[in-house]
Amino acid sequence: MTSELHPLDDALALQPAGPGQFAGRTTPSYWNMVGPFGGATAATLLQAVMQHPDRLGEPLSLTVNYAGAVAEGAFTVHATPVRTNRSTQHWTLSIVQSGTDGAPAVTTTGTAVTAARRETWSATDTPMPQAPGPDTLEPVPKGLGVAWLDRYELRAVAGGLPQRWDGGGDNSLTQFWMRDAPARPLDFCALAGLADVFFPRVWLRRAHRVPAGTVSLTVYFHAGSAQLAATGTGFLLGQARAQEFRNGFFDQTAQLWNEAGTMLASSHQIVYYKE
C-alpha cells in the first residue's frame, strides 16, 4: 500500500541539519512567479519551530519578513528559541540560501512566539460575518497561471477577482471560503499558509493589476491544536481588507473563522505595490 504525500506536507518536509537548523527545498506545487508562495514560506518557518526538540507550547504569533525571493532548490531554516519563560517562548527565524556568488544570503527573517494556553474567560469581539455556505457557491476557477493557487479551494462570498480590469473598483473587502486542495486536516502550518491566500488588495480596490508582493506578514493564532483538529478538513471563512494604500505600500488586515464560527487566526501584512 502506498499513501500519497499531500503537497503541503511535501513542501514542509524538513530534515534536521544541526542545532536549530533544518534543511528543506522548494517544490513546484507552491511556486508563485519568482519564488514560492509567501504562505508556504511562512508555513515552512513555522514547521521548523514545530519540529524543534526544545519547543514549548503551541504557536501564538508568527512574523515573516520577505527580504528576497527564495530561489528554486535547497534552503536552510534557522529556528532558535532565544528565551523561554514559564508560559511563553520567543523564537528568531530565518531562511538562508547560497547566493549566486556562493555566499550565504538571507532570503527571509522572522520571529515567533509559542505559548502554553490556559482556560480563562474568553469572548469574541468580531463575530463571523453572515455568508452563504460554501456548498452554495461556485469554486474560483483554477489554472490562473500560478501553481500555488491550485493548492487551494476558494469560493468567493464577496470581493472575488474583478471580472473586468477597468479601474472601477471602490473597496478592498474580500470574503472567501477556503481550504487546502486536496482537502487536508487543518494544523498550524496550514493555517499560516491560508492567512496569505488573498490576492493583492490593490487589485480589488482599483480593479487594476499592478505588480505587488508581501513585505511582512504577521499571524496571531487564537486556536489551540484541539480546535484545529475539530475543524478538520472543513472550510474556513477568510476575510481581508486594506486600510491604507500610500506611496507604494498598503496594509491588509484579515480574519479566519471555521465553519462553526470560531475565529482561528487574525493576520496582518504590509505589501509593496507599483505605480
Added chain:
Amino acid sequence: MTSELHPLDDALALQPAGPGQFAGRTTPSYWNMVGPFGGATAATLLQAVMQHPDRLGEPLSLTVNYAGAVAEGAFTVHATPVRTNRSTQHWTLSIVQSGTDGAPAVTTTGTAVTAARRETWSATDTPMPQAPGPDTLEPVPKGLGVAWLDRYELRAVAGGLPQRWDGGGDNSLTQFWMRDAPARPLDFCALAGLADVFFPRVWLRRAHRVPAGTVSLTVYFHAGSAQLAATGTGFLLGQARAQEFRNGFFDQTAQLWNEAGTMLASSHQIVYYKE
C-alpha cells in the same frame, strides 16, 4: 542658555557601542510596573535603526516581541541590516542586558523594514471616524500610578477607562485623542510609542482589571517624515479594538490618524491576560 531635553529624547538617547550596537539605559519617566512602557521599548529599537549609519529609507514596519521585562539600568540594542535591496532594507533587532547571573539575557527581539517610498496612486479604505475635537474633551486624569501614562496627553472620545469595575463591559473599542506630554514634534519613534498607548482591551471589554501585558507588537508606518513633520505637535486620533479573547491571549488592532484625517500608522498586538 540651557534647553531641557524632552523625556522621550532622554529615554531614546543611545550611544554607539560597536558595529550594530547601541548603549542605552532605562529612565524613570517611562517606567511601567515591572519595566519600561512597551511603547518606549519599541521606540528604542526603532531609534537604533534610525541612528544606524547604513540605514536606507524610512520605517515601513516594526515588530517587537517582549520576551522579558527590561530591568532598570543599562542595556544594549542590537540592530543589524541583514539584507538591503534596491528599495527595502530588512533589520533584525534585540535588546540584551546582563542577567542576574551576569550572563547576557535577551529581553526583547524584533524585526523592522525600512523603505524608500515613491509617489504612486494612493487611497484610504479606513477613513478617520467622526469625533469631537480634542479641545472640546476633558483630559484623561494623570497620576494613575504608572509614570509613563503621565508622558501622554489623552482625551477619550469613546471607550475610556471604565468608571466602574463592575463586570458590565460589552465591547472593546477605544478612541483617544493623544500626543506626547509635554508636546513634542512627531517622528517615527514617537509614533511607535503612541501605537502602544491603549490600556488592555480586556479591561474595557470586561470592566474588570486583570493582569495583562503585550507579548508582540507590530506597527506599519503609512506616512513619511514630511507628513510626520506636518503633523507637528498636533493630536492624533487613535482607535483600538480587540477581535478575539481566548485562553489567556487577546489581539488588538489599532489605527492612528492625524487631525487632518491622514492615517499615519496601523498597528496590531497580541496580549497576555490572566483569568
